[in-house]
Amino acid sequence: MTKTAAITGAASGIGLAATQRLLTEGWTVYALDRAAQPASTDSFHPIHCDVADATSVTAAFAAIATPLNALICCAGVLRTGLMEDMSIEDFDLVLNINTRGTFLCAQKALPLLRAAATPDNPSRVILLSSLAALRPKVVSGAYAASKAAVTQLTRVMAAEWAPSGVLVNALAPGTVDTPMVRAVSDPTASKGYRPSGVSPVGRIAQPEDVVDVMAFLLSDGARYLAGATIPVDGGTGAAFIPVGSNM
Numbered sequence: 678m679t680k681t682a683a684i685t686g687a688a689s690g691i692g693l694a695a696t697q698r699l700l701t702e703g704w705t706v707y708a709l710d711r712a713a714q715p716a717s718t719d720s721f722h723p724i725h726c727d728v729a730d731a732t733s734v735t736a737a738f739a740a741i742a743t744p745l746n747a748l749i750c751c752a753g754v755l756r757t758g759l760m761e762d763m764s765i766e767d768f769d770l771v772l773n774i775n776t777r778g779t780f781l782c783a784q785k786a787l788p789l790l791r792a793a794a795t796p797d798n799p800s801r802v803i804l805l806s807s808l809a810a811l812r813p814k815v816v817s818g819a820y821a822a823s824k825a826a827v828t829q830l831t832r833v834m835a836a837e838w839a840p841s842g843v844l845v846n847a848l849a850p851g852t853v854d855t856p857m858v859r860a861v862s863d864p865t866a867s868k869g870y871r872p873s874g875v876s877p878v879g880r881i882a883q884p885e886d887v888v889d890v891m892a893f894l895l896s897d898g899a900r901y902l903a904g905a906t907i908p909v910d911g912g913t914g915a916a917f918i919p920v921g922s923n924m
């Protein structure tokens with residue numbers, strides 16, 4: 678039977694890669710984003726939605742109105758800045774989209790997720806936390822706080838929703854090569870983005886590295902996982918690698 682997912686942030690980066698993967702695997706996808714998206718097809722249904730806006734999110738899930746086997750919340754923004762001079766507008770934006778938006782989408786999707794859940798096939802929610810939630814870094818304080826909150830929401834939603842057949846987990850990527858990171862990666866900007874550390878694997882992630890772990894979370898193999906935040910960081914956060922280490 679065809680499975681159905683709603684994916685937020687589906688127009689770019691990790692959300693786009695997840696959308697393409699699920700479409701390739703025969704899923705029907707409701708793709709939510711505030712950015713422009715391709716035209717709809719039989720299996721691809723773009724919906725214009727601002728995840729930080731409760732009215733917009735309510736309308737989006739009312740329009741979906743079909744049982745959902747999965748919700749994948751990728752919509753997010755990054756704003757950098759030292760805490761002493763970060764603007765209140767940037768702080769609010771990051772918290773509103775990354776944390777409030779994730780909460781709103783999960784809450785509005787819940788009845789649809791419960792409608793699709795069976796004892797053998799629990800529905801899945803995958804939230805996007807970040808390595809920043811587990812090991813914050815300077816110049817990204819608001820972003821780290823927004824993602825730490827997502828990790829805590831993941832735990833509580835998992836405990837509250839697993840009894841009704843909805844398994845909630847989060848992924849915590851390190852640096853992923855997406856437009857979000859490329860937009861702020863000017864090495865000459867002194868207070869700009871810096872990678873989340875050095876992966877001992879020897880490269881930063883591609884969106885597909887994250888989507889492969891999503892595919893596992895959507896599979897039967899993940900039927901007993903709930904409340905976890907899984908690092909997808911190539912070991913970046915596993916151990917501190919001192920500057921000048923000669924491994």
Ligand SMILES: NC(=O)c1ccc[n+]([C@@H]2O[C@H](COP(=O)([O-])OP(=O)(O)OC[C@H]3O[C@@H](n4cnc5c(N)ncnc54)[C@H](O)[C@@H]3O)[C@@H](O)[C@H]2O)c1
Nearest residue numbers: 686688689690691711712727728752753807852853855857
């Ligand atoms: N790229 C990384 O290094 C990295 C690392 C850890 C976590 N993440 C998280 O992964 C998720 C996806 O990031 P990405 O790198 O693919 O970013 P991206 O910028 O490539 O894509 C984000 C998408 O979210 C959409 N979006 C932003 N605000 C929105 C809103 N209010 N309503 C609806 N859609 C909105 C954008 O239009 C865009 O299509 C984010 O939550 C991000 O915080 C990214």
